[in-house]
Amino acid sequence: MTAPPSPASPSRPRRRTPAGHLVSAYGLPALGVVLFVLFSLMLPHTFPTRDTVQSLLSNQSIPAVLALAATIPIVTGAFDLSLGYGLGLAHVMVLQLIVHEGWPWPGACLVVAAGGAAVGVLNGVAVEFGRIDSFIATLGTGSMMYAVTGWVTGGGRIVPGPRGLPAAFTDLYDSRFLGVPVPAFSVLALAVALWLTLERLPLGRSLYVVGSNPRAAELVGIPTRRYTVYAFTASGLIVACAGVLLAAQQQIGNPSVGLDYLLPAFVGALLGSTAIRPGRPNALGTLVAVTVLAVGLTGIGQLGADFWTVPLFYGGTLLLAVGLAGYSARRLRTGAAAVPDTPSPPPASGRDGDTTGSTP
Template sequence: MTAPPSPPPPRRRNPLSRPGRRRSARRAGHLAGAYGLLVLTGLLYLVFSLALPRTFPTLDTLDSILSTQSIPAVLALAAMVPIVTGAFDLSIGYGLGLAHVMVLYLIVDAGWPWPLACLVVVAGGTAVGVLNGVIVEFGRIDSFIATLGTGSMMYAVTGWITDGGRIVPGPQGLPAAFTDLYDSTFLGLPVPAFYVLALTVALWVVLERLPLGRYLYVVGSNARAADLVGIPVRKYTVCAFATSGLIVGCAGVLLAAQQQLGNPSVGLDYLLPAFVGALLGATAIRPGRPNPLGTLVAVAVLAVGLTGIAQLGAEFWTVPLFHGGTLLLAVGLAGYSARRRLRTGAATTSDAVAVTPEDGSP
């Protein structure tokens, strides 16, 4: 009686084979896409430090960046949340202007205690966000048009409150505890930087570690498929807009503490930088999907670039030129990242088929 034939030895995957090279190239491409903006931030800092050794690589410059870029960073995070669900909130700039004017109106003209005024404004920002979500989802109006319409209405309310002028505090000024929300320091750094860090961590936990975040990403990826599997698309989209409105209300409070006077048109200056940061952030850390860490890195790139340009003595028109060009680059890179993810998924499937023996053995 002859012994049964021994089973064939397991097939080992050669890392130098074509599938192995493809996986290595994809891994390298993923690392470059995920951390390219972070590397770019370091390179920009190095270039400006070499070009401006006396002014740029200083603690004063660092404090200035952390302080002045805190509000754009908060607003970029506010813009990012609806983008996760595939929607856009163009009212955030108008909402920022209305929120900071309302805070100063309630404190200066109405005589409210500043904590109550801040709380009411943040609650009002949340209510506006809910309204935007309801109009988009239940009114079936495109988010661009809906939020542009509500933003225009908020701008009208801002002009009505200020009567086209500015809200200027009296001789006593604003309460010191209120202005300290922006002017104070913690651990030697401007306290607004810690607001941005706390907000980024909170959004990261929600979007990356909680089921709510996964549902929001599914809605943004394919709303119809999400509805078919039982995810309440309308509910989560309204929640995304409400979160955005809440963050905008907080940014308005911070802007009021910074400006210390009510300017009805100041919020519009923050609209374009916010979307540049949110869209450019979708190409970093988690390429192809909006994420808070990527948004923070994108804001850092913009902050370093704008600060260096300003210290080089560039003209005022270079700022909108920089923002506009970066926005086009961000949209292009975001589209490329999304297409690359689709190609990578298809390539992964073909590689798996190529390395699987015909008889199904490992």
């Protein structure tokens, strides 16, 4: 009988130390704090002020909502490139219904939200049942939504009449609670809801399994196609809600405005997968990433940087985020393989110990 390997055996991988885990999980929030302190020292009269903080909370609410929407399909291993197009269509549609069709604003918002969920279902069906790569499928539906946006607006802007928009509608973005912009509370509530769903509920855990190993998910009975459609549906619904916020903010329908939010959304979602729960997309990590990006962009802007520094910043950060996300995922898999005495999983099929099974 072969003796079990000793704890000092060189063949056994070493576990990650607690200090290394802390640095990996909370390095990005620490970077945010460092950036805030640095810009405060460099710009003591303009950066560390209440106006700057309120501007951050208000202006970054829509990018944060979109980043959270992008996170959900990424959990399942897919990407939704229709986010920016969906945002543009939702924000012009709600203004079209209110301004030109005379709808009450609550009804217009509900119809637009339902339309966003329907677009999410279309994306999910195209990816899972049409077997089209998520990049291609969502880019195609996004182009279709951009065409619908141009058709609705006629290539021009939707401008409210002399009486403007209903005050209750614009208050969705402009109002304050305890001195804090209301959209900031909306973002926080959404992030907490997604965190609880993904980390604490069986639905969220199943979505992570689908994203990490679809074959294994099928073998244990998880309906991978249905869950992927759920993820795209939730993403489309959240994008539509972000479009409503954008309409309340701008109060003018601009058919091309949504595309500016696509890159920041993916940067926030991918960079967020390197924080809090490194190696896996998570809602709180996305929220932290959006905050760090907002602090960096605000500080750069107050230093008087040129306009081209914004796309340069986002492009470079996207490359860095993808690299770090891949590295964190590899570290996570290595750490899982390093756990000693891990019991073998039970056979996936009950037929004479056959562990191959078949796809349900």
